[in-house]
Amino acid sequence: MQSYKRLMRLSEEAILLQSISAIMDWDMETYMPAKGVPLRGKQIAILETLNHERITDPQIEKLLDEIKSDNDYSKLSDVQKRNVYLIERNYLREVKVPTELISKLAKETTLATESWKKAKKDANFSIFQPNLEKVLELSKKRAAHIDPDKEPFDVFLDILEPGMDSKYLTSLFNDLKKQLIPIMNKCLEASNQPDLSLIHRQCPIETQQKLAIDIAKLVGYDLEAGRIDETEHPFTTGYFNDVRITTHYSLNDFSSSFFSVLHEAGHGIYEQNLNSDWIYQPVAEASSMGIHESQSRFFENVIGRSLEFWRFYLLRFKDLTGKTFADVELEPFVQALAAVRPTKIRVAADEVTYSLHIIVRYEIERDLLMEKIAVNELPVVWNQKMEEYLGVTIKNDAEGVLQDIHWAGGGFGYFPSYTLGNIIAAQFLAEMKRLLPNFSDLIEQGKISPIKAWLNEKVHSLSNLYDPLDLVKRVTGKALNISDHINYLEKKYSEIYGF
Amino acid sequence: MQSYKRLMRLSEEAILLQSISAIMDWDMETYMPAKGVPLRGKQIAILETLNHERITDPQIEKLLDEIKSDNDYSKLSDVQKRNVYLIERNYLREVKVPTELISKLAKETTLATESWKKAKKDANFSIFQPNLEKVLELSKKRAAHIDPDKEPFDVFLDILEPGMDSKYLTSLFNDLKKQLIPIMNKCLEASNQPDLSLIHRQCPIETQQKLAIDIAKLVGYDLEAGRIDETEHPFTTGYFNDVRITTHYSLNDFSSSFFSVLHEAGHGIYEQNLNSDWIYQPVAEASSMGIHESQSRFFENVIGRSLEFWRFYLLRFKDLTGKTFADVELEPFVQALAAVRPTKIRVAADEVTYSLHIIVRYEIERDLLMEKIAVNELPVVWNQKMEEYLGVTIKNDAEGVLQDIHWAGGGFGYFPSYTLGNIIAAQFLAEMKRLLPNFSDLIEQGKISPIKAWLNEKVHSLSNLYDPLDLVKRVTGKALNISDHINYLEKKYSEIYGF
Numbered sequence: 001m002q003s004y005k006r007l008m009r010l011s012e013e014a015i016l017l018q019s020i021s022a023i024m025d026w027d028m029e030t031y032m033p034a035k036g037v038p039l040r041g042k043q044i045a046i047l048e049t050l051n052h053e054r055i056t057d058p059q060i061e062k063l064l065d066e067i068k069s070d071n072d073y074s075k076l077s078d079v080q081k082r083n084v085y086l087i088e089r090n091y092l093r094e095v096k097v098p099t100e101l102i103s104k105l106a107k108e109t110t111l112a113t114e115s116w117k118k119a120k121k122d123a124n125f126s127i128f129q130p131n132l133e134k135v136l137e138l139s140k141k142r143a144a145h146i147d148p149d150k151e152p153f154d155v156f157l158d159i160l161e162p163g164m165d166s167k168y169l170t171s172l173f174n175d176l177k178k179q180l181i182p183i184m185n186k187c188l189e190a191s192n193q194p195d196l197s198l199i200h201r202q203c204p205i206e207t208q209q210k211l212a213i214d215i216a217k218l219v220g221y222d223l224e225a226g227r228i229d230e231t232e233h234p235f236t237t238g239y240f241n242d243v244r245i246t247t248h249y250s251l252n253d254f255s256s257s258f259f260s261v262l263h264e265a266g267h268g269i270y271e272q273n274l275n276s277d278w279i280y281q282p283v284a285e286a287s288s289m290g291i292h293e294s295q296s297r298f299f300e301n302v303i304g305r306s307l308e309f310w311r312f313y314l315l316r317f318k319d320l321t322g323k324t325f326a327d328v329e330l331e332p333f334v335q336a337l338a339a340v341r342p343t344k345i346r347v348a349a350d351e352v353t354y355s356l357h358i359i360v361r362y363e364i365e366r367d368l369l370m371e372k373i374a375v376n377e378l379p380v381v382w383n384q385k386m387e388e389y390l391g392v393t394i395k396n397d398a399e400g401v402l403q404d405i406h407w408a409g410g411g412f413g414y415f416p417s418y419t420l421g422n423i424i425a426a427q428f429l430a431e432m433k434r435l436l437p438n439f440s441d442l443i444e445q446g447k448i449s450p451i452k453a454w455l456n457e458k459v460h461s462l463s464n465l466y467d468p469l470d471l472v473k474r475v476t477g478k479a480l481n482i483s484d485h486i487n488y489l490e491k492k493y494s495e496i497y498g499f
Numbered sequence: 500m501q502s503y504k505r506l507m508r509l510s511e512e513a514i515l516l517q518s519i520s521a522i523m524d525w526d527m528e529t530y531m532p533a534k535g536v537p538l539r540g541k542q543i544a545i546l547e548t549l550n551h552e553r554i555t556d557p558q559i560e561k562l563l564d565e566i567k568s569d570n571d572y573s574k575l576s577d578v579q580k581r582n583v584y585l586i587e588r589n590y591l592r593e594v595k596v597p598t599e600l601i602s603k604l605a606k607e608t609t610l611a612t613e614s615w616k617k618a619k620k621d622a623n624f625s626i627f628q629p630n631l632e633k634v635l636e637l638s639k640k641r642a643a644h645i646d647p648d649k650e651p652f653d654v655f656l657d658i659l660e661p662g663m664d665s666k667y668l669t670s671l672f673n674d675l676k677k678q679l680i681p682i683m684n685k686c687l688e689a690s691n692q693p694d695l696s697l698i699h700r701q702c703p704i705e706t707q708q709k710l711a712i713d714i715a716k717l718v719g720y721d722l723e724a725g726r727i728d729e730t731e732h733p734f735t736t737g738y739f740n741d742v743r744i745t746t747h748y749s750l751n752d753f754s755s756s757f758f759s760v761l762h763e764a765g766h767g768i769y770e771q772n773l774n775s776d777w778i779y780q781p782v783a784e785a786s787s788m789g790i791h792e793s794q795s796r797f798f799e800n801v802i803g804r805s806l807e808f809w810r811f812y813l814l815r816f817k818d819l820t821g822k823t824f825a826d827v828e829l830e831p832f833v834q835a836l837a838a839v840r841p842t843k844i845r846v847a848a849d850e851v852t853y854s855l856h857i858i859v860r861y862e863i864e865r866d867l868l869m870e871k872i873a874v875n876e877l878p879v880v881w882n883q884k885m886e887e888y889l890g891v892t893i894k895n896d897a898e899g900v901l902q903d904i905h906w907a908g909g910g911f912g913y914f915p916s917y918t919l920g921n922i923i924a925a926q927f928l929a930e931m932k933r934l935l936p937n938f939s940d941l942i943e944q945g946k947i948s949p950i951k952a953w954l955n956e957k958v959h960s961l962s963n964l965y966d967p968l969d970l971v972k973r974v975t976g977k978a979l980n981i982s983d984h985i986n987y988l989e990k991k992y993s994e995i996y997g998f
Binding site for chain 1: 531
């Protein structure tokens with residue numbers, strides 16, 4: 001299979017170039033000197049161009065034809081066939097978009113991001129509006145090139161969550177919304193309310209750095225194959241044995257960095273444990289953003305925000321933090337860490353209300369791309385929905401429609417992955433508990449490695465062998481559905497709040 | 500000049516790829532997780548391949564022909580003509596070396612570097628010998644491809660120091676050797692000998708980090724366009740507004756890091772101040788390694804190891820270091836910092852004996868490449884020359900022929916640049932003193948910026964517009980010669996040692 005080998009060589013070059021971009025991006029956010037920005041822009045642009053040349057190389061079409069018409073095609077393994085499929089899928093998508101449109105979009109999203117920063121600072125959507133209009137228009141053109149017969153939103157969604165569309169998501173999210181709001185309200189109405197002051201005690205950054213390393217190691221993030229650095233917004237990037245996570249420290253809220261580290265460590269553990277037999281092949285990538293978020297949320301919420309975990313960790317936590325938290329007691333502390341309260345800001349949201357923030361964005365973005373609402377209507381629609389679903393009154397655009405960077409960068413279709421992650425994490429949890437009946441004991445004893453090993457075997461090692469909906473079915477035996485997530489939330493929060 | 504533009508676009512891509520490699524190399528030495536090595540090897544290999552494809556692109560020959568036969572050729576500026584010349588020179592050199600030989604050499608130098616590490620650890624040259632033989636053989640083949648009519652050593656030298664050959668260097672270095680040995684001996688025989696214990700006082704790493712930033716800023720290294728990090732061996736890398744330096748801290752010898760920082764800041768200042776009008780063009784690179792070393796040695800030795808500088812800096816140094824050096828007095832302290840004593844190790848050598856270390860290496864390397872000595876004779880010849888020139892007795896290969904990494908990497912022709920740097924720095928100094936008669940006053944007042952501005956204007960901004968020998972003549976009005984260097988050393992050290 002000479003053609004297969006040649007195809008894989010092209011693909012490996014693209015993957016290596018992407019892994020170089022990841023480090024250059026990481027460096028820009030962490031250690032790059034301030035004046036390095038224009039040079040870095042050019043460096044990243046050339047890496048992207050070289051990558052794009054490889055994934056749209058005219059040879060690919062010929063090689064794909066040769067591979068499929070070859071008598072030996074049937075002798076390819078499932079993994080090899082998946083590689084061929086993934087390369088073809090990506091090729092067919094990318095080759096249809098004119099290079100001119102790609103550079104226009106790159107230019108406009110850069111301008112829009114700058115404009116978004118200014119608009120957010122001034123809490124004034126109208127500054128951002130004309131830029132967002134341009135990005136939206138070009139993004140719709142891009143979608144039309146990829147598939148003129150599909151709704152643009154569905155085109156974007158299919159890139160991030162292959163196999164899903166807005167019809168599917170709307171139905172899933174409508175169900176979810178109906179179930180989440182009552183749980184939120186029961187928490188808010190409970191007589192047993194958390195004392196948040198237990199968390200907001202001054203905790204020196206050096207102590208928080210020690211906590212970050214301790215907790216990342218405890219859950220199995222390999223610091224010999226990764227690092228923890230500080231950036232304004234936490235993120236994970238890298239490839240296989242060089243996967244780096246970042247966090248952001250807040251002096252009066254250790255939990256902000258603590259849960260960021262658990263979250264990013266979840267992403268990092270997934271990336272570090274993708275199937276190394278397939279390294280440098282498309283099949284060795286993550287299955288989807290939703291699967292990725294299931295891993296981060298599993299470590300952040302299912303483990304990190306559980307009573308069982310703190311039964312084990314509280315003593316160690318007190319040891320590491322000296323006198324600061326010496327007097328806190330287990331249950332009130334966990335109640336504070338898992339407290340449910342509607343916020344205006346997505347990234348500050350708890351486990352129950354988080355998905356309501358996502359559903360607000362999903363519905364607005366879907367309607368925007370379907371031209372049911374216009375860009376200039378976004379602030380009003382945003383504020384209405386926030387009031388309706390979360391009961392919060394948005395006072396200005398900075399705490400409302402301008403809070404997220406995604407749209408400025410043309411990142412349409414991205415928000416649902418966060419909620420899919422919540423749903424999938426709970427489905428994995430239910431299956432894990434079935435196969436590891438001592439699951440709670442393991443967590444209470446701080447023994448995370450059998451849990452990590454389960455995820456390694458059932459999820460990580462399958463990498464991108466299956467699309468996300470297939471992977472969920474394969475791992476759990478059930479189609480993706482919200483009932484495990486709802487059961488998990490009801491059980492956990494009725495215990496915490498006593499309703 | 501469509502052809503010129505196309506040629507420059509190819510060249511710009513190569514330069515950007517090199518600038519990306521620089522950051523990836525820096526990251527490998529500073530923050531990369533331990534397990535990242537194999538991936539980083541592949542990342543660097545693809546960047547090198549892509550760079551090599553561009554500098555040997557078959558289009559280049561055609562474009563060069565078109566440019567030169569075009570009626571508009573005479574309308575090109577000197578800068579544009581220099582770009583054409585530099586691209587052609589590099590193309591003609593690189594295109595002649597078979598890709599197969601390049602990858603063989605890359606493989607053998609990697610093996611030889613590993614073998615050198617082991618041999619050095621075991622102080623046993625015979626472990627390294629077979630690897631060095633292979634690297635030498637392949638390197639000679641490479642030289643034969645580039646120019647079969649030239650001595651291999653001269654081929655390599657011409658890459659690093661365009662316009663120089665071994666005949667020229669042998670004569671220059673013979674003169675230098677004759678003059679340096681008596682100066683060294685006068686220092687050693689002087690009754691006034693330095694008290695080195697003044698330097699070897701415990702100085703916390705945090706204090707040394709503060710000193711590093713203070714001194715780097717003081718001499719004009721721009722920390723908004725650079726950084727200082729810690730690595731095992733100090734180095735400088737980067738491009739224009741992102742030029743990073745590193746140092747290595749030694750608890751009981753602040754001077755090790757202090758002078759490393761000054762040295763690397765010298766390199767960094769050169770790179771940060773190359774002519775930005777020509778950014779991304781070959782003419783905007785450094786003229787040669789020797790010119791580069793002239794800048795690092797200027798800041799390290801001419802400024803940093805001078806009595807004038809410490810007249811200004813000692814007070815500030817005492818402020819920054821607390822009680823540790825509170826009692827030291829100016830003259831004994833500077834005598835200790837500039838102390839002349841033959842060492843076995845090049846990187847620990849002083850300003851007078853340093854070039855003798857280089858001459859030992861130069862003579863051996865030249866004779867090795869001319870097949871006057873064989874690889875297995877290296878330890879004996881090394882030890883003889885060290886005894887003869889420096890009067891030191893080498894007890895084992897680790898402190899002898901195995902101390903430097905250069906040959907393992909096939910870096911033949913590199914050592915002379917260090918001494919050329921010493922010579923050129925003194926020539927620049929003499930000219931600078933002629934044009935800035937208050938030079939010593941400026942240093943005594945800590946006013947380095949007029950001195951840096953002089954170097955910016957006369958040296959840095961010319962970048963690679965001239966080959967090194969032409970540049971020296973242009974800046975100083977004189978051909979490269981050792982007399983300014985010898986005068987500088989005699990004056991300085993007769994004052995310090997009182998001979």
